[in-house]
Amino acid sequence: MTQLQDLNSQFLINPKITYLNFGSFGACPKPIFEDLQKWQLEMETEPVQFITVDGFKYLKKSREALAKYIHCDSDDLVYTPNPSYAMSIITKSLKLNAGDEILTTDLEYGAMDKSWNYYCKQTGVKYVRQPINLPLTTKEAFVEDFFKGLTKNTKAIFISQITSSTALILPVKEICDIAKQKGLLTIVDGAHVPGHIPLNLSELKADIYTGACHKWMMTPKGCAFLYVSKQHQHWTDPLVISWGYESAMPSHSQFLDYHQLQGTRDFTAFLTVPKAIEFMNTNHWEVQATNCRKLLQANAQRFCDLLGTKPLCPINDTFLGQMFSIPIHTTEPETLQRDLFEAYKIEIPVMRHGSNIYLQYNIQIFNTQKDLDTLYNALKEIIANTELIQIK
Ligand SMILES: Cc1ncc(COP(=O)(O)O)c(C=O)c1O
Incomplete structure (x- = not known):
């Protein structure tokens, strides 16, 4: 070691x-930063090959490495610049009806609350910020507190796995298990999770999950992901409409086409994920x-x-x-x-x-x-x- x-x-x-203050924006160790520079050099040496040909192969490899690390299928993941972007894909696409409710806590990250407030303004859906008793005592007490906000109109739950300002690891597995039994859509904000505590999406079984790689996984800034389970991918619209929408040459996955083809952009930060995982493993x-x-x-x-x-x-x-x-x-x-x-x-x-x-x-x-x-x-x-x- x-x-x-x-x-x-x-x-x-x-x-x-x-x-x-590592949590706000992480910090990139030298080997990972050098990996970014290597990708950027390759891109500037032959931009057309990099952006239109090789980049897709590299992205696939990077998604595969991340999927292995967080235990999911690599086709159920797309990279986004940050969790706000990932959650905006959801709040711009989700089809609920006026009067339906999304149950959440009063401990969520402000920008995510804003995303849901925006959504509710457009749709007439209600965002129910269930007050959580602090200090927390046991996982069971938290779960009981949370579900006090459940009503017959609740259609989805949204919860952080690690909260931002209060820095608490919440029992999301327990919450998702109960929510699923009740037939609710489960959406988890794991911005602080990857590289911080173990993440196993196939055990968690949330329908939708976002995490940042540029915090505790230490990649360069602008590297996060959105996971959507297969049964929900069809209703997610691209946040930026580009060639991937109704693609003339569709790949095997509309989800990947919609969210990966976002016009010209620098996606080199996404490619550093395998190096970040290697850095964590070797150390x-x-x-x-x-x-x-x-x-x-x-x-x-x-x-x-x-x-x-x-x-x-x-x-x-x-x-x-x-x-x-x-x-x-x-x-x-x-x-x-x-x-x-x-x-x-x-x-x-x-x-x-x-x-x-x-x-x-x-x-x-x-x-x-x-x-x-x-x-x-x-x-x-x-x-x-x-x-x-x-x-x-
Ligand atoms: C719990 C939580 N969710 C979401 C985010 C969103 O991150 P960003 O502003 O990079 O989209 C953060 C950022 O610190 C966070 O702490």
């Missing part, structure tokens, strides 16, 4: 920054992730105590991965985030979610106890010298 120090030096992150990523979770959990209570708040869930692996959100009392989250960066060189999100505010640290393999001590001391100083954080 590569020594941790050597592995850390593979990341391009500025070493002068205490980087505790025993599951062991690395376990170590990251240990560091995260060892510090969790200490930060809650400092900020005078309670964790959003028990501090163990049930609901926690490599991101930890701490409720914080501040009237100026944007100023606090800016101050932490400018005065202390700490990159960390301070996020609003409804009326709540969360400070969230993320642990990737290059993070150490020293990084968390730097954060702790900075917060202590801010509490002592300013009124930016209130301790209640």
Whole structure:
């Protein structure tokens, strides 16, 4: 196994920054970044061959590698630039009737809520944001809470596998199993999942799933995917109408034609997925992730105590991965985030979610106890010298 120090030096992150925000946009290690540059060079050397001939073969190989990694059929996957794009394919295509309901939680990512709000405005469908009791206690209690929002009009469920601002791993398998028994369409937002916690789509059996590769899988930005199970592919419309729509030379899959042929674009980021998977495999990523979770959990209570708040869930692996959100009392989250960066060189999100505010640290393999001590001391100083954080 590569020594941790050597592995850390593979990341391009500025070493002068205490980087505790891996989740927002990931970060690409050198071998994966070099792979991107290799593809881009090949494209610029012979653009016509690359875009119209070889690119399709490369894309197929890349989809096959991703499909193997997340356990699904490679024909049920298409690459998209991000999860918002993937979910917009669904919210632009789904045919429900006015009065039907989509059940979700009040913990979802804001841009996804917007996508569904847009959909509901067009269709008269209702987006039901079921309030979830925090702190979470058990998976069973979560499932019970969630299905309190079920009515006779519910036709679909939408849920994050890992939430964004609250950083909670939700029991989506349990939710999807029950939803399926009730005949509901199951749609899962797994933006933070690939490369973070194991993902097995053939076990999960969600109808629709989106994930980002440019977060925890560490590909370059602009690499995500949409999975749609075979029985639902026929109703998904392309978001961009191009040659793949009613193709003169259809392939074996309308789903691939519709969503892969999107006009001229740079799809080289998609081609780096096999290299990203190889990078994780050769560096025993599951062991690395376990170590990251240990560091995260060892510090969790200490930060809650400092900020005078309670964790959003028990501090163990049930609901926690490599991101930890701490409720914080501040009237100026944007100023606090800016101050932490400018005065202390700490990159960390301070996020609003409804009326709540969360400070969230993320642990990737290059993070150490020293990084968390730097954060702790900075917060202590801010509490002592300013009124930016209130301790209640
Ligand atoms: C839970 C969740 N869903 C979806 C997204 C959407 O990502 P993007 O803005 O790249 O489409 C994010 C981004 O952080 C997220 O955290």
